[in-house]
Amino acid sequence: MQSAVGGSVVQRAEFVFAAAAMAAQPLRLAVFRRAGEPRAMALLRLRPGLPEVFVESQMPLGAWLQAPQESLTELARALLARLPLGLRLGISQIDPRFVAPPVSPLVSTLPYIRTPWLAVxxxxxxxxxxxxxxxxxxxxxxxxxxxxxxxxxxxxxxxxxxxxxxxxxxxxxxxxxxxxxxxxxxxxxxxxxxxxxxxxxxxxxxxxxxxxxxxxxxxxxxxxxxxxxxxxxxxxxxxxxxxxxxxxxxxxxxxxxxxxxxxxxxxxSRVEFYGPLKEWHTRWSSESRDIYHANVHAGPLARGLVSALRRAPGSAA
Structure with missing residues (x-):
């Protein structure tokens, strides 16, 4: 699917599933289809109410892949609707080159790192x-x-x-x-x-x-x-x-x-460093962008409930 929707080489199955083989907990594969054709795919860690897209330390990007015409917000909400008590989906390390940060009251985004790249x-x-x-x-x-x-x-x-x-x-x-x-x-x-x-x-x-x-x-x-x-x-x-x-x-x-x-x-046509921007990078390139995290809520009530859970003593939400 990566080659069809234009994701990064580090989102190819050979990379993502090699990293997944090292996961300490079982993962679930989610596929979104339109007219029988896959339009989005993700590997998930299932936490009660708060599932997360899989990512490991050796992975520059999280295991979330989608066609550029699709909406991250709507895809995530459709996924949450299929999961037991799906309140919020956490998606780490998203590249805006492929998925622009959503603008929605149901989505909160957070910069992860600024990463350099070089146009060849x-x-x-x-x-x-x-x-x-x-x-x-x-x-x-x-x-x-x-x-x-x-x-x-x-x-x-x-x-x-x-x-x-x-x-x-x-x-x-x-x-x-x-x-x-x-x-x-x-x-x-x-x-x-x-x-x-x-x-x-x-x-x-x-x-x-x-x-x-x-x-x-x-x-x-x-x-x-x-x-x-x-x-x-x-x-x-x-x-x-x-x-x-x-x-x-x-x-x-x-x-x-x-x-x-x-x-x-x-x-x-481009070199990607996919790491935090450091001074030495600037000697080789002047180009950079922010990789980001996103939390997508199932709806307004779900967002309010997650906020309440976060305020509870000892909460990990």
Whole structure:
């Protein structure tokens, strides 16, 4: 359905259901049809009266997909009408590129993150010339420093399904040596997300929709980005780099030729970072937008009841 309604590559079934396989609780699939054709789809966590659209930490967007002509408010209310005591539907991480924030007294929205993106159009030379002087000069000096030390700078792109296991294993080894390991969020061989990324990337690679971009100093892997692409969209899912290379920036040394290949290739029209906007993003792009959450109530009475429940002591509504 994602390809039919124009959702993101991270809303393809191969991605969403791989994440759903890790869910601690059972999920329900809801499908809305018109004249027998699916017009909306969602994976749900069923809470009494307050169902939620499924989302996990590795998912940039919630598991809600709809045709652009449909109304999010009416779809959600139709779904609530089919659920026992359906008062409010919580939908997290909605991209306004596909679903504009509803304007309705039955809907409350909340900004989630501001996320950067990059339009890939025109010539790469023009794009690069428009970057800040500091970025361009800094990367040039880094290359000169590596060359002066006799260190060969090399990048590669892995695309084949057979390469994904190695790509994820190498990524995990690199990330496990960084700051994320201290926080317990690094993708490591014994982390549940290791299997998720390996299996998911293998399935996408089998369809020609996965790329892992890697940067080496000599034979030493120093940066890696796990990426998906489909219908002109290129999503950078995860990035890691060797922190011991500071003050060099291997992630930037990887990203420049990666973006150059996207501009020159002609198949990609936009790059999505799908993460919180940070200062370093602004060196590469000036474009961003807000991802948002929405709560849709079944009706005015339902909204009043939910408000009353929220005021009750110990309420989780």
């Amino acid at each position: 159009s025109g010539r790469y030379a023009d794009y690069w010339a428009a970057r800040g002087k500091n970025l361009r000069a800094n990367l040039r000096k880094q290359r000169e420093k590596l060359a002066a030390q006799g260190i060969a700078l090399r990048t590669e792109v892995l695309r084949e399904p057979a390469d994904m296991a190695r790509a994820v294993a190498d990524y995990a080894a690199l990330e496990s040596r960084g700051w994320k390991a201290g926080e317990g969020t690094a993708v490591s061989p014994d982390h549940p997300q290791f299997g998720f990324y390996r299996g998911m990337l293998e399935r996408f690679a089998a369809r020609g929709l996965a790329q892992v971009h890697r940067c080496f100093f000599g034979d030493r892997l120093v940066a890696s980005e796990l990426c998906l692409l489909d219908q002109g969209e290129f999503v950078i899912l995860k990035t890691t780099y060797d922190e011991s290379t500071a003050p060099l920036s291997p992630a930037s040394l990887l990203r420049q030729p990666m973006f150059e290949s996207l501009f020159d290739g002609g198949e990609v």
